[in-house]
Amino acid sequence: MKRAAASMHHVMISMEEKPVSGVVYxxxxxxxxxxxxxxxxxxxxxxxxxxxRVLRKVRSPVVKRIKAR
Structure with missing residues (x-):
């Protein structure tokens, strides 16, 4: 279990980095x-x-515009 905990530390990202894929909390x-x-x-x-135990999903700052018909 120590190995998993050590590898999890490296998965955390900074504000400048963007995730390769997936959702960020x-x-x-x-x-x-x-x-x-x-x-x-x-x-x-x-x-x-x-x-x-409380995490929130980080939303992208880009606003998506949808044209209504």
Whole structure:
């Protein structure tokens, strides 16, 4: 289990980096960014940095415009 915990530390991304694929979540307690793939490695959904159990999905800042007919 120590190996999984060590590898999870490297999965965390910074604000400048963009994920290769997948969804990014943000911890509401410590603001750490976590990939969805990283959350699948554990049995519980919680922040690997602080252990807080409330995460929110990070939305892209791009606004998509849809033309209505």
């Amino acid at each position: 943000q911890c509401l307690h410590c603001d750490a960014k976590v990939l969805a793939e990283q959350l699948l490695l554990t049995t519980e959904i919680k922040c690997p940095n602080c252990g807080y």
